[in-house]
Amino acid sequence: MSNASPPEGEKSGTRRSFKWLRAILIVVIAIIIGVVAYNSLRPVATPFSRAVALIKAGKAAAALPILEQLAHQHPDNPTVFPWLAQCYLQTDRIAEGRTALDTALRVKLPGDILAPTVLAYANYYESKGDYAEAERLYQSAYPVCAQNDLSEGRARLYLGWSEDDMAQGQLSEAVRHLELANEVADRVAEPLKSLIPHRLSAAYRQLSALADTRDKDEKTARSLLEKSLKVSDEPATRMALASLCMRQGDKETAIVNYKMVASVDPNNLEARHRLIDLLLDKKDYQSAQTALTDLTDKEKSVENYELLASVDLKLLNYAGAVRAFEDACDLRPKVEVLKQLEAVLLEWHDTLVQHHQLDQAASIKGHADRVADQISDMTKDKDTNKQTDSTVVATKPDDPRSPPIALVSSRIWLAKGSLTPEGEIKIHNITGKPVTDLSLSAVFYDNTARRNTGSVGLPVASPQSAPFAEDASRSLYFSCPNIVKADHQLAVIIFWKGRFLKEFPVVKQQ
Secondary structure, eight states: OOOOOOOHHHHHHHHHHHHHHHHHHHHHHHHHHHHHHHHHHSOOOOHHHHHHHHHHTTOHHHHHHHHHHHHHHOTTOTTHHHHHHHHHHHTTOHHHHHHHHHHHHHTTOOHHHHHHHHHHHHHHHHHTTOHHHHHHHHHHHTTTSOHHHHHHHHHHHHHHHHHHHHHTTOHHHHHHHHHHHHHTGGGSOTTHHHHHHHHHHHHHHHHHHHHHHTSOOHHHHHHHHHHHHHHOOOHHHHHHHHHHHHHHTOHHHHHHHHHHHHHHOTTOHHHHHHHHHHHHHTTOHHHHHHHHHHHHHHOOOHHHHHHHHHHHHHTTOHHHHHHHHHHHHHHOOOHHHHHHHHHHHHHHHHHHHHTTOHHHHHHHHHHHHHHHHHHHHHHHOHHHHHHHHHHHHOOOOOOOSOOSEEEEEEEEEEOTTOSSOEEEEEEEEOSSSOBSSEEEEEEEEETTTTEEEEEEEEEEEOTTSOOBOTTOEEEEEEEOSSOOOTTSOEEEEEEETTEEEEEEEOEEOO
């Protein structure tokens, strides 16, 4: 017989098959070892771990008997009590749950274990309006739990408590609870972190208003406003403080506050007007000129330009005065304004002649002559002039009484893509008594076309409605009844009984 060896190809195939079998065997053995190791190292499920898993799955009722049995069998194991307290809370057995929680607090379990249960019970008490009990619970937990674990819950407790105080008219208590909330505000997340000082600042303002109007205690009122600013620097607080300082004769502090409001709230025209009045009162014409220039950028009205011109003249700034009068005429040519412009030009001419600046004086004189011609043309055309007046003023019945309201603020705008201007003004009753019959009218005027584009009535109070209360404020919203040309210069003019009160420019939103 022949002993010939298998062919070389068969040997190679056999070796490859053996390698694959060995590799598969190694993988199988590794898997078996891993399974055995996992089973040997995996924590053995205990009644306690099963109960905790049931609670986390929202099955507290199923977990409760397990935990009760564990507490009975192992009374020296306090770890059960926080979970037992949660079970009692979720099954509405509050008294038993609180006993379990108090036991956990007494034995001083770690704070990270106790905190969730403390927060759950505090939320329950707050939902029932029992804020005092929630506060007592937090106080019991403070020695055990870290402050950061309970800060958010404590802040929400005092914030909710303050809202309840406000609803019951207990302003002082609301402030006290907001102060407690503010003590932990730096340890909570947004938006709660910003909301708390804002609420506290507003509450201080309300207390200040009471001290001022009810108690006639301006010193306390001012102190509360200053405290409000330290908590949260808000324009409303500075406006109230500036007004109070003006009454106390502290005009410098009022100026500082109005300046700050104007810098952070560009649309607060009331602050700008009051600032200008104070600056003019102290004869600080340079600062008044700056403030007026800024105002006319935001509120283009004839009276603002006239006031700016008068301030420029105080500073011997003839060029600025001429420019202001010309801007006023661009809005609406009036003979009275043109005569003022002519007078300024002639005075400027005389001054230049005195300083031997003859070429410039001649140019100014020519400008004055052109204005004089314009005045002459407008005076001759009486019919046109009357028609122009009627479109703006409508009727002006003879009524010597002063308006019963002050225009506090305004927002007049033309939304992007819209052809209908809108407006909102805030008025304040300054009569010292309720007003029973009051209405205003808003005239929409196209300064480019020199014509009225519509008007609307703004009813405030009538004999058939509630009176406009003493010292009250109210916002009035209105819109133009007709469409306008968006590229024209537009204005809104407010009248009371046909008498002009205020002109506002329409701000075009981009």
